[in-house]
Amino acid sequence: MIKVEHLYKSFGDLQVLRDINLDFEAGKCNMIIGASGSGKTVLLKNLIGLLEPDSGEIWYGGKKLSDMGYEEKSRLRQKIGVLFQGAALFDFETVLGNVIFPMNFFTDWTEKEKVERARFCLDRVNVSGADNRYPSELSGGMQKRVGIARAIALNPDFLFCDEPNSGLDPYTASLIDNLIHGITEEFNITTVINTHDMNSILEIGDSIEFICNGTVLWKGDRHSIMHTSCRELRTFVGANVLARHMIDESE
Amino acid sequence: MIRRFLEAAGSWCLFLRMVFRRPEKWKIFWKQFVIETDKLILSSIIIVGVISVFIGGVLVIQTASNMSNPMLDRMLVGYMVRETLVLEFCSTVVALILAGKMGSNIASEIGSMRISGQIDAMDMMGVNSAGFLVLPKVMSATLLSPLLMLFSFALGIFGGWCVVEMTEIIPAAKYIAGLKYAYNGFYVFYSGFKMALFCFLISSISAYNGYYAEGGSLGVGASSTRSIVVTSILILLFDLIVTQLMLY
Ligand SMILES: Nc1ncnc2c1ncn2[C@@H]1O[C@H](COP(=O)(O)OP(=O)(O)OP(=O)(O)O)[C@@H](O)[C@H]1O
Ligand SMILES: [Mg+2]
Numbered sequence: 001m002i003k004v005e006h007l008y009k010s011f012g013d014l015q016v017l018r019d020i021n022l023d024f025e026a027g028k029c030n031m032i033i034g035a036s037g038s039g040k041t042v043l044l045k046n047l048i049g050l051l052e053p054d055s056g057e058i059w060y061g062g063k064k065l066s067d068m069g070y071e072e073k074s075r076l077r078q079k080i081g082v083l084f085q086g087a088a089l090f091d092f093e094t095v096l097g098n099v100i101f102p103m104n105f106f107t108d109w110t111e112k113e114k115v116e117r118a119r120f121c122l123d124r125v126n127v128s129g130a131d132n133r134y135p136s137e138l139s140g141g142m143q144k145r146v147g148i149a150r151a152i153a154l155n156p157d158f159l160f161c162d163e164p165n166s167g168l169d170p171y172t173a174s175l176i177d178n179l180i181h182g183i184t185e186e187f188n189i190t191t192v193i194n195t196h197d198m199n200s201i202l203e204i205g206d207s208i209e210f211i212c213n214g215t216v217l218w219k220g221d222r223h224s225i226m227h228t229s230c231r232e233l234r235t236f237v238g239a240n241v242l243a244r245h246m247i248d249e250s251e
Numbered sequence: 252m253i254r255r256f257l258e259a260a261g262s263w264c265l266f267l268r269m270v271f272r273r274p275e276k277w278k279i280f281w282k283q284f285v286i287e288t289d290k291l292i293l294s295s296i297i298i299v300g301v302i303s304v305f306i307g308g309v310l311v312i313q314t315a316s317n318m319s320n321p322m323l324d325r326m327l328v329g330y331m332v333r334e335t336l337v338l339e340f341c342s343t344v345v346a347l348i349l350a351g352k353m354g355s356n357i358a359s360e361i362g363s364m365r366i367s368g369q370i371d372a373m374d375m376m377g378v379n380s381a382g383f384l385v386l387p388k389v390m391s392a393t394l395l396s397p398l399l400m401l402f403s404f405a406l407g408i409f410g411g412w413c414v415v416e417m418t419e420i421i422p423a424a425k426y427i428a429g430l431k432y433a434y435n436g437f438y439v440f441y442s443g444f445k446m447a448l449f450c451f452l453i454s455s456i457s458a459y460n461g462y463y464a465e466g467g468s469l470g471v472g473a474s475s476t477r478s479i480v481v482t483s484i485l486i487l488l489f490d491l492i493v494t495q496l497m498l499y
Contacts, residue, residue, distance in 0.1 A: 050371050077377035088368035102376045105275050 001026055002047065002158065002190055007056030009039075009046055016042045018214045020056070026157075027188040029181050029204045033196055034211035035236060040194040041085055043211065044162055047192065048082060049073065060158070078106050081151030085162040085194075087143040089135035089150070095122070096131040099150045106154060121149040124179055126172065141168045148176065152183060159184070159191045165200060173197065177204050198240035201225065210236070226250055266459045269381040270389060283387035291353050291388060291454070292395045296402065298352065299345055303336075303403040306344075307410025310335055315420045325421040329411070329429020334438070336407040341400045342442040343490045346449035349396075350482040353450070354457040357388055358478040361461030362471035370462070385458040389451060396450035397443035404439070441497050448489060453482045 004022040008015075016039045024030040032040050045051040047058060049065055058065040060076060068076065089098050099118035103109060109117070122128060125145040135143055144167060151159060164180060165173035181204040184191040195201065201208060205222035210233050218230045226246055228234060238244045274280040310332045318328060361384055364370050373380040408430060415426045457478035464474040 048375055050375065074377040074379070077375055080375060080377075082372065082375045084368050084372060086368055088372040090364075090369050090372070091367075102378070104279060105376065105378050 001059075001061060002192070003059040004047070005057045005059070007043075007046060007058070008054045009042055009051065010054055016214050017046070017053075020211075020214075020216055022209060022216065024190050024192055025207065026190045027185055028206040029184055029191050029193055031193045031195060031201060031205045031208045032211060033194075033201055033205075033208060033236070035196065038211045039214045040211060041162055044160055044192065044194055048080060048160055049077075078102075078154065079157040081154070081156035081159045083144070083147045083151045083159075083161040083164055085166075087135075087140075087147035089138075089143055089146055091135050094132050094134055095127065095138070095146050098135070098146060099153050102150065102154050117153065118149070121153050122146070124152075125149045126175060141172060144168065145172070145176065148179070155187060157189060159189050160193075161191070162194045163197075164193060164195070165197055166195075170199065174199065174203060180204065196236075198237065198243050202243070212236075262463075263456065263459050266381065266462065267455060269379065270385045270455070270458075272379055272382050274382055274386065275379065279383070280387060283383070284391055287387045287391040288395060290356070291392050292399060295349060295352060295399060298348065299399055299403050300406050302345070302348065303341070303406035304410035304413070306340055307332065307336065307407035307412075308414040310340075310407070311411040311414045311426070312418075312420060324425075326425045326429040326432060328421050329426040330432045331429075332411050333408065333430050333434075336404055337438050337442050339490075341403040341407060342445040342449065343486065345400065345403050346396075346446060346453070346486050347483055349399075349450065350453050350486060351479055353392065354453050354478045354482050355475045357454060357457040358461040358464075358475040359471055361385070361458055362464035362474045363468070365462060365464050366467055366471060381462060385455070385462070388458060389454045392450040392454035393447050396446045400443050400446040401439075404442070441493075444497070445490065445493055448493065449482075449486045452485050452489065453478075456482050456485070 002022075002024040004020055007017055007020040009017040020043065032043060034040050042051065046053050049058075063072075065073075089095075090101060093101060096115065096118050099121055100114045103114045103117065107114070119128075119131075122131070125148050127142060127145050127149065130138065130142065130146075135146070138146065144164065148161070148164060151161070159180070161180065165176050168176065177200045180191060180193065183189060193200070193204075202222050202225075205225070208218075208220055208222065208225060209216050210218040210230070212232045218228060218233050220228065225233070225237060226243070227250060228237070234247070238247060311328060314328045314331045314335075315325075318325070361370075364384070370380045370384070373383065412423070412426060415421060415423050457475070460474040460478040460481075461471070464470045466473070
């Protein structure tokens, strides 16, 4: 479980996040949605400790992130899987090497066990036969999928995905959505997903927070999003043709 | 200006503290150490060798033509060449060349990992990214660079000998005798020590600049330029300090 209280973040004069309060539950796909530039990535980076908030607290279980020392943070991070917006694969490692990388550090598995686990993760994201290729030789969507495989390699308790399916074809996108949703429920992971993809919102949005201009304007789930009265959210949702039809019908 | 320098020096020290944290696994460290040795030390052998041979040869000609006085023993040419090589060329000048080669390699490699988010990704796994990426580079550069200095010394003398043989500017026997004349082993140690210190500065400062690069590919370029300028100046400064301390 993750809790955020009164989080503020600015870069110089630019106030990006304002008084953010959030609760993320385990076993659910918690979605942060919002237009491009609304501060989703910045929020995510604050959550995982890559950026320091100006003020406000982030709680993991019962512990404040800001109270943790180096060792404790490092232990927590071993339980966190992150997919970055640009995948951020290590370009000195092959596809297989990327997925094995965290295992090298934090497990005592044999080489064979590591390769088996890595192949298993890669299979789940539908990447096979690319084991020995380097990230620069992959398409953007493939890099993303390898990034997910790497994020779930060590069975994380917390999974953060920054736009997991941007740049993927609709079929693969929904495959990835369902994969994330599946492992979230199966292993009771606290999953946080940044997205502006209406498809995934409607497919797996167990809990949705809509961010606009750096504040949370609306909270709900995939059912209530269609009946919202929040004007900004209606504009956001209504930009999608299918969703627009659904709204019209329900009215 | 002075404040900015002190601030940078301070954060460089903090960076080094991160780098010298105990590695998560020694096995991974040694594997990286071998890779970095290949990239930083072995790949420098050719350039260092070529330069040393040529400088050795030039030194012989220059020294010989400056000692035309018949009162001076021609043997002194060999002696002077040896001293120049070991005292200054093989450590300081070679280090200045390495500041360009090694420094830009380290800064741009780590810098582009920073801006593409790979360092963030490593940190998020709970891996000490500074330790994993930088420690093997610094250790390899510091511990093994004295070998480069010895190699450069040997090839410099060889270059001089080639010129002596080819031009007979002085008798070869005199050159060899000069090389052996008043040999002081401490100078070799002094030079090796300087080399290790310089390569420590090169690797750690370039890594520091790369690690904190920001602003896209332009930032990477700037960090690599800054590393070379800063390390070159520091090499000259420390050359002065170390020489004063060790030789005077
Ligand atoms: N390091 C930074 N320095 C200064 N401003 C930044 C920095 N990172 C982000 N910003 C600003 O913060 C705002 C929010 O950016 P963010 O990347 O969080 O958007 P986003 O919601 O993730 O958008 P997208 O959907 O396009 O990824 C933007 O206006 C951006 O210019
Ligand atoms: Mg983003």
